[in-house]
Amino acid sequence: MERNATKAAAMTDTTAADELKAAIEAMGVRARAAARLLAVAPAKRKSAALRVAADRLRAATQDLLDANAADVAFAVDSGNSAAMVDRTRLDPKRIDAIARGLEDVAALPDPVGSILQGWTRPNGLLISRVAVPIGVIGIIYEARPNVTADAGALCIKSGNAAILRGGQESFLSSQVIVAAMRGALAANDLPEDAIQLIPTRERAAVGHLLAMHQHVDTIVPRGGRSLIERVMKESRIPVIAHLEGLCHTYIHESADIEMARKVTMNAKMRRVSVCGATETLLVDRAAAPTHLPAILEDLFAAGCEIRGDGDVQKLDRRVVPAVEADWTTEYLDAILAVKIVDGIDAAIDHVNAYGSHHTDAIVAGDPAAAEAFLARVDSAIVLHNASTQYADGAEFGFGAEIGISTGRLPPRGPVGAEQLTTYKYVVRGAGQTRP
Amino acid sequence: MERNATKAAAMTDTTAADELKAAIEAMGVRARAAARLLAVAPAKRKSAALRVAADRLRAATQDLLDANAADVAFAVDSGNSAAMVDRTRLDPKRIDAIARGLEDVAALPDPVGSILQGWTRPNGLLISRVAVPIGVIGIIYEARPNVTADAGALCIKSGNAAILRGGQESFLSSQVIVAAMRGALAANDLPEDAIQLIPTRERAAVGHLLAMHQHVDTIVPRGGRSLIERVMKESRIPVIAHLEGLCHTYIHESADIEMARKVTMNAKMRRVSVCGATETLLVDRAAAPTHLPAILEDLFAAGCEIRGDGDVQKLDRRVVPAVEADWTTEYLDAILAVKIVDGIDAAIDHVNAYGSHHTDAIVAGDPAAAEAFLARVDSAIVLHNASTQYADGAEFGFGAEIGISTGRLPPRGPVGAEQLTTYKYVVRGAGQTRP
Numbered sequence: 104m105e106r107n108a109t110k111a112a113a114m115t116d117t118t119a120a121d122e123l124k125a126a127i128e129a130m131g132v133r134a135r136a137a138a139r140l141l142a143v144a145p146a147k148r149k150s151a152a153l154r155v156a157a158d159r160l161r162a163a164t165q166d167l168l169d170a171n172a173a174d175v176a177f178a179v180d181s182g183n184s185a186a187m188v189d190r191t192r193l194d195p196k197r198i199d200a201i202a203r204g205l206e207d208v209a210a211l212p213d214p215v216g217s218i219l220q221g222w223t224r225p226n227g228l229l230i231s232r233v234a235v236p237i238g239v240i241g242i243i244y245e246a247r248p249n250v251t252a253d254a255g256a257l258c259i260k261s262g263n264a265a266i267l268r269g270g271q272e273s274f275l276s277s278q279v280i281v282a283a284m285r286g287a288l289a290a291n292d293l294p295e296d297a298i299q300l301i302p303t304r305e306r307a308a309v310g311h312l313l314a315m316h317q318h319v320d321t322i323v324p325r326g327g328r329s330l331i332e333r334v335m336k337e338s339r340i341p342v343i344a345h346l347e348g349l350c351h352t353y354i355h356e357s358a359d360i361e362m363a364r365k366v367t368m369n370a371k372m373r374r375v376s377v378c379g380a381t382e383t384l385l386v387d388r389a390a391a392p393t394h395l396p397a398i399l400e401d402l403f404a405a406g407c408e409i410r411g412d413g414d415v416q417k418l419d420r421r422v423v424p425a426v427e428a429d430w431t432t433e434y435l436d437a438i439l440a441v442k443i444v445d446g447i448d449a450a451i452d453h454v455n456a457y458g459s460h461h462t463d464a465i466v467a468g469d470p471a472a473a474e475a476f477l478a479r480v481d482s483a484i485v486l487h488n489a490s491t492q493y494a495d496g497a498e499f500g501f502g503a504e505i506g507i508s509t510g511r512l513p514p515r516g517p518v519g520a521e522q523l524t525t526y527k528y529v530v531r532g533a534g535q536t537r538p
Numbered sequence: 539m540e541r542n543a544t545k546a547a548a549m550t551d552t553t554a555a556d557e558l559k560a561a562i563e564a565m566g567v568r569a570r571a572a573a574r575l576l577a578v579a580p581a582k583r584k585s586a587a588l589r590v591a592a593d594r595l596r597a598a599t600q601d602l603l604d605a606n607a608a609d610v611a612f613a614v615d616s617g618n619s620a621a622m623v624d625r626t627r628l629d630p631k632r633i634d635a636i637a638r639g640l641e642d643v644a645a646l647p648d649p650v651g652s653i654l655q656g657w658t659r660p661n662g663l664l665i666s667r668v669a670v671p672i673g674v675i676g677i678i679y680e681a682r683p684n685v686t687a688d689a690g691a692l693c694i695k696s697g698n699a700a701i702l703r704g705g706q707e708s709f710l711s712s713q714v715i716v717a718a719m720r721g722a723l724a725a726n727d728l729p730e731d732a733i734q735l736i737p738t739r740e741r742a743a744v745g746h747l748l749a750m751h752q753h754v755d756t757i758v759p760r761g762g763r764s765l766i767e768r769v770m771k772e773s774r775i776p777v778i779a780h781l782e783g784l785c786h787t788y789i790h791e792s793a794d795i796e797m798a799r800k801v802t803m804n805a806k807m808r809r810v811s812v813c814g815a816t817e818t819l820l821v822d823r824a825a826a827p828t829h830l831p832a833i834l835e836d837l838f839a840a841g842c843e844i845r846g847d848g849d850v851q852k853l854d855r856r857v858v859p860a861v862e863a864d865w866t867t868e869y870l871d872a873i874l875a876v877k878i879v880d881g882i883d884a885a886i887d888h889v890n891a892y893g894s895h896h897t898d899a900i901v902a903g904d905p906a907a908a909e910a911f912l913a914r915v916d917s918a919i920v921l922h923n924a925s926t927q928y929a930d931g932a933e934f935g936f937g938a939e940i941g942i943s944t945g946r947l948p949p950r951g952p953v954g955a956e957q958l959t960t961y962k963y964v965v966r967g968a969g970q971t972r973p
Contacts, residue, residue: 139890139914139916142914143913143914222935224933224934224935228924228933230935237946237947238916238946320946320947321946321947335774336774339770339771341776341945341947359969362969365969365971366969366971368971369971369972370971373971373972455574466969477964477966478578479574479577479578481574481577481673481962482962483962483963484962484963484965485962485964485965486964486965486966486967487964487965487966487967488966488967488968488969488970489663489966489967489969489970489971490970490971490972492971492972493663493965493970493972495972498659498663498972499659499665499963500657500659500665510776511672511673511756511960512672512755512756512776512947512948512960513947513948513960513961514948515960515961515962516961516962516963517963525946525947525948525950526948526950526951527916527917527918527919527920527950527951528918528919528920528934528951528952529912529920529921529922530919530920530921530922530924530928531908531912531921531922531923531924532921532922532924533923534794534797534800534801534923534924535923535924535925535928536800536801536803536804536808536924536925536927537804537808537925537927537928537930537933
């Protein structure tokens with residue numbers, strides 16, 4: 104009898120697992136159908152839906168606060184850190200900011216249908232490369248209910264259907280946000296299934312999403328390294344990944360000292376927790392005695408810890424010895440690794456070997472050195488005489504961004520609405536046949 | 539004693555497996571170093587190397603014929619079909635064609651360094667999106683020694699390092715071709731490791747290549763469905779896949795009858811074995827009595843088998859009944875599936891549901907119908923009043939192509955030298971710091 108009970112329990116588990124898989128697949132089928140409709144929807148209707156979503160979200164403020172209170176309680180019960188709980192928490196001001204975010208995306212130019220290139224062949228065929236939505240995008244992210252609105256809005260703007268898998272800690276808040284957006288889509292005669300939220304906190308749902316390559320065209324993971332690595336490992340679907348920002352600033356010997364001080368301080372200390380924050384400073388041996396003392400002084404005064412190689416330690420006794428791991432650590436904190444290098448080739452080699460191909464900058468007066476760095480550093484964003492903290496879609500003029508892709512294939516760098524499109528070739532003829 | 543011998547054999551196997559893995563990884567490391575150099579090599583030097591490679595290949599004609607004779611013997615011994623053996627076989631004319639292919643790629647415009655877009659931000663930052671090589675490309679293909687030269691040449695042209703895994707049947711021929719190309723690179727002061735051939739027929743080598751995501755940036759499989767599916771399943775590296783060409787031609791009721799006949803005949807029968815050959819013909823119910831009889835007559839006269847739905851069977855007794863599988867079969871043969879549809883929406887739905895998102899065409903006089911088809915059919919290439927057999931890089935003006943990508947993310951459609959590049963953002967400032 105006991106054996107039978109175990110068997111029955113196992114069967115129930117299997118049934119539940121099958122049901123979850125079927126439910127996720129049904130979401131994929133609905134997303135594909137919605138994507139086909141949204142791909143050819145007029146730009147005006149999509150932006151109207153985003154503005155209506157903002158209105159509905161503001162009108163739902165009390166519902167959202169109630170849902171969020173339950174989310175916060177869940178986050179606390181799950182033993183999350185105070186910082187994590189704070190990221191989950193909404194208040195009327197934050198809700199208004201989310202609504203404004205939707206309106207900002209509504210105001211962006213519509214990327215769908217742009218003719219990226221067009222040419223006529225000798226046989227008279229007219230060929231155009233036209234921007235079209237990618238299709239169905241799966242977005243997997245942690246905590247922060249605002250990502251639900253931001254990511255969903257960018258997908259709608261770019262004509263894609265989104266399947267969202269939010270953090271467990273913002274599950275109920277995300278449901279309210281998605282309901283407002285779905286309602287706004289329907290009210291504008293657009294398919295509400297263009298935004299769907301996975302309706303369970305079960306972890307297995309992510310596995311089903313990552314396996315569904317026939318219904319999902321790309322996966323965007325947003326979160327910590329372990330989430331992104333899991334997604335890259337498990338996914339049978341192309342991933343647009345933002346791995347980490349191990350950014351460098353390199354001070355060439357030709358750098359203006361004042362500019363080097365100002366740019367380094369901003370690159371490290373403006374905000375230490377963003378992916379564009381510089382984590383390693385490289386300084387030419389020739390510039391170390393002239394430039395580095397003042398730079399270090401600035402950083403110490405601002406409360407930054409410096410971990411340096413032997414040569415850097417000699418310059419200032421407050422410098423902590425750097426170990427090998429320091430050259431590959433994204434601190435996201437007021438800590439900077441500093442290394443003396445023997446000229447530009449050594450600097451470029453270091454960045455390419457230890458960096459994360461995200462964002463790297465050179466400060467230099469010599470244009471030849473600058474051009475060599477810009478050409479040979481193999482990163483999504485390379486800068487000359489500017490702070491690495493400009494690594495941001497809004498600073499590029501893209502409006503909102505869903506992240507910064509560190510992959511090599513397109514989209515690379517900041518991923519905004521335009522980068523969530525792909526292209527197709529449209530060929531117009533007059534009855535041509537191929538000889 | 540026997541047990542010990544088995545153990546020793548197992549250890550030897552393990553050692554051999556480890557050695558193979560290490561050898562493939564060492565190729566990856568060399569490829570990355572070569573890619574860094576080739577990425578910034580002058581255009582002239584790359585095209586000179588390709589021309590020298592053509593000269594060296596012609597000079598090596600006898601060596602190549604000898605190697606190829608051994609390959610052909612291997613292919614026969616392995617029990618390959620006569621067609622497969624023929625695809626392996628080289629003669630002086632085919633060798634000259636391979637050399638001319640290298641010269642053609644040399645003459646193409648260099649895609650590296652093009653400024654795809656440039657703009658200035660209100661803060662004075664100058665941002666450019668610049669075409670750069672992808673990096674290291676792994677190419678896995680079957681038989682046909684010419685692919686070794688074509689694919690390698692496109693990689694060199696686009697500044698990428700190639701790791702080639704050719705078919706077992708062309709292993710020795712490919713070695714001679716690669717040796718000529720490596721020599722030509724070295725003679726032009728370019729890194730010879732920009733082209734490497736996996737130096738073994740062992741199948742396990744492919745697994746190591748597909749796992750090496752730290753050294754290889756993209757995988758291009760060229761071959762049959764089983765090869766491509768294996769690669770897509772196993773690869774931890776983004777894949778540029780050419781899955782299959784299940785292409786449609788749709789005859790709208792507004793189509794000119796003569797144009798419909800001519801385009802359909804060419805789309806199906808010009809060459810039946812290419813991926814751009816039409817496999818399914820869709821005809822509007824309203825056009826069936828007027829257009830279809832003549833189209834079928836042409837096809838029967840050319841020796842084409844017709845598999846039709848019930849309505850098509852009624853039109854001509856030579857029509858074989860179509861079964862469900864016919865709508866999803868890439869025949870690559872003189873066989874055409876024909877279906878009557880109720881207007882453009884049904885046609886578009888059929889193409890999106892059964893097609894492979896490769897290439898699809900509409901024949902129509904009505905511009906509104908044409909634009910609806912072009913906008914709503916979700917394929918890499920969509921054509922109006924032209925043959926699907928134009929699905930080809932050379933016909934698009936790209937010169938040579940490595941294949942036609944059926945994925946949704948870029949590169950989509952014909953993949954030539956330009957499509958083997960990605961981009962990075964180059965930002966030029968004057969000391970800007972982010973507020």
